[in-house]
Amino acid sequence: MVLLAFELDDTLIPSSPDMFDTEPPRNWWRRWFVQEHLRVGSNRLLSTLSGICELWVYTTSMRGSMYVRFLLGAYGGRIRGVVNGDRHMRWLKKQPRHLRCPQYPPAYDIDLIVDDSEGVAVEGRQLGYQVLLIRPDDLDWTSKILKAVGR
Numbered sequence: 001m002v003l004l005a006f007e008l009d010d011t012l013i014p015s016s017p018d019m020f021d022t023e024p025p026r027n028w029w030r031r032w033f034v035q036e037h038l039r040v041g042s043n044r045l046l047s048t049l050s051g052i053c054e055l056w057v058y059t060t061s062m063r064g065s066m067y068v069r070f071l072l073g074a075y076g077g078r079i080r081g082v083v084n085g086d087r088h089m090r091w092l093k094k095q096p097r098h099l100r101c102p103q104y105p106p107a108y109d110i111d112l113i114v115d116d117s118e119g120v121a122v123e124g125r126q127l128g129y130q131v132l133l134i135r136p137d138d139l140d141w142t143s144k145i146l147k148a149v150g151r
Contacts, residue, residue, distance in 0.1 A: 002149050004049060005056035005083075005105055007115040008063070010136055012038045019136045025074030034074050041142040046077030053149055056081040056110055060088065060102055083108060105129050114145055 006012055013036050014020050022037035026047075038046075049055055055077050057068050065082035072079050088103065095104075101123050105113045112130045113120070124131035132148050134141045 002053045002112060003056060003080075003108075003110045004053040004145075004149060005058040005108075005110045005113045007103070007113065007117070007120070008057060008059045008068070009061060010116045011114060011134055012042060014039070014136070026076055034071050036071060038072075038075050039141070042075045042077075044076075045142045045145065046072060046075045048146065049149070050076060050078040054080045056083065056108065058083045058088075058103055058105055058108070058110065058113055060085045062086060081108060101127065112148060 009015055010019065014022060021040040023040045023043060024037060025034055026043040046055070055072070057072065057079060059068070059082075062085045065084060065087075068082045068084070069079045083103075092104075103113065103115075103120055103123070104127065105111075106127075106129050110129075112132055113124070114132045114134055115121070116134055116136055118133065121131045121133045132145060134144065138144070
């Protein structure tokens with residue numbers, strides 16, 4: 001089973017209202033509790049991926065793991081693991097200098113990370129991990145992810 005991780009900011013959650021359209025959670029009762037909305041297409045995508053992948057979030061933000069699980073769960077995603085900024089920094093302190101980077105998915109056996117940052121894609125090539133670059137203006141982003149995981 002593929003271990004797939006999402007970065008949140010500017011990939012699933014817009015940093016500005018005009019970055020990309022968002023949709024409300026599919027679980028109507030959770031709408032009252034979520035503070036952020038995800039990109040249009042997230043409901044269907046996360047539900048589909050939950051059946052074929054092990055879903056993770058790898059974010060440099062300091063959002064708590066319970067909040068991240070609740071937020072993506074409201075969109076149908078069953079999140080198996082969360083690496084936030086705090087968890088990453090604890091891991092980073094134990095690593096040799098060449099691994100001092102903003103993200104390192106192989107440390108958690110993550111096969112593929114979905115991110116909007118060209119810098120993460122460059123690091124992935126340099127350090128030998130897979131990055132699927134999804135830009136905020138990409139309207140075909142969900143099918144690219146499904147194709148990358150073999151669906």
